[in-house]
Amino acid sequence: MGEPEEAIALKIIIIGMIVIFLLSLSVIMFFILYQRRLLAQQQKHQKIESDYQKELLKTSIASQEEERSRIAKELHDDVGAMLTTTKLYFGQITPELPPDELENIAHKTSSFLDDMIHSIRSISQDLRPVVLEKLGLIEAVESLRQTINDSGKIKVSVKNNTTKTIVKSKELNLYRIIQELITNTLKHADASAIQIKLKNEEDSLIIVYKDNGKGLQQKNLLHKKGLGLKNIESRLSILSGNIYFMKEDSGMKVKIVIPV
Ligand SMILES: Nc1ncnc2c1ncn2[C@@H]1O[C@H](COP(=O)(O)OP(=O)(O)OP(=O)(O)O)[C@@H](O)[C@H]1O
Ligand SMILES: [Mg+2]
Known part of the structure; x- marks a missing residue:
């Protein structure tokens, strides 16, 4: 005679319970580990973000x-x-002077x-550029274009297709960004032409800046030596905007997107 049926049932129940217990334990363990990893990842992101903010502030x-x-x-x-x-x-000047x-x-x-x-x-x-104050960004960029074209060294063209007005408080930062891009072209690019295009897409202002110089090298982007590009980033962070460095065969092209 084998074991009584109740004993077998009890065994099955106990084994079942142990299995369920182990399963729930592993689910709980998995959950805790997952949460921990998530938290660690979040902390890492926060640290990167706060380092970046510190760098911008600096x-x-x-x-x-x-x-x-x-x-x-x-x-x-x-x-x-x-x-x-x-x-x-x-x-x-003396009284005796002839x-x-x-x-x-x-x-x-x-x-x-x-x-x-x-x-x-x-x-x-x-x-504080007077044109900017009085006539706004587009006119100020236009005036910048004229000043540089008059120097005869490089040809700047500006194409404005914006349909929405730019908030006054954002204009100075945008102007400084464009100014720095132009200064960089004049300083580093050895270019003969600059193209600036402004337009609206959905709820954004898009500025596409292009020169036909020697182009921006990746290493200059990664180890920004000067203040210029960092400044552009910090101005864009104030504007909640972004800058994209576009791949080009020759010259440098950037796209700037700012919510309006
Ligand atoms: N239009 C461009 N064409 C080619 N190289 C560029 C261009 N703009 C920037 N660079 C390169 O990227 C580097 C970083 O530019 P950034 O404006 O940050 O610094 P900088 O112009 O050297 O100094 P600063 O802006 O502080 O006077 C430059 O030193 C230059 O090598
Ligand atoms: Mg610069």
Whole structure:
């Protein structure tokens, strides 16, 4: 005679329960491990994000400092130097001075004062472009185009197909981004033409910038040495926008997308 049926049933129940217990345990373990991994991943992402934010903040502080020292230098070298010279000329004025020399001094100091007025105008124009303030981004870019075309070194074309107005508060950042892209082309690209296209797509403003120079090398993108590209990123992060470096056979092409 084998075991009684109840004993077998009991065994089956116990084994069944153990199996169920082990199964639930492994499900729980799996769940805990999964949660942990998820959390670790989230923390990693957060760290990357916060490192990136810190880097942007550092860049923005550094570029503010650079901007200040540039203005200080311009004030010192341009305006300061001219004022010093003008003062020297004024020091030469004495009651005994013959009229023709007096006239000569008056002529020279007047021309120094003209230069100073010009310098101060260009410094303040640079700090806060008047066209931008008065007529908006498109006109400001247009004026930038004219200034550069007049220099005769490179041909800039601007195509504006925007249909929506750009929020005033975003204009200065966009202008600075375009300015930096142009400066980079002038500085690094050895290009003969620049194309800037502006348009709206759905709820975005799209700026496509292209030059026909030697092109941006991947290593320059990865190890950004200068402040320029970092600045563009930090301005875009303020605008919640993005920049895409497009693959091109020759020259450099970027696409900037900003929500409007
Ligand atoms: N239009 C371009 N064509 C070719 N190379 C470019 C172009 N724009 C940028 N680069 C390269 O990318 C690098 C990084 O540009 P970025 O503007 O960040 O720095 P920079 O212009 O060297 O210095 P800064 O902007 O601080 O004066 C440049 O040094 C240059 O080598
Ligand atoms: Mg630059």
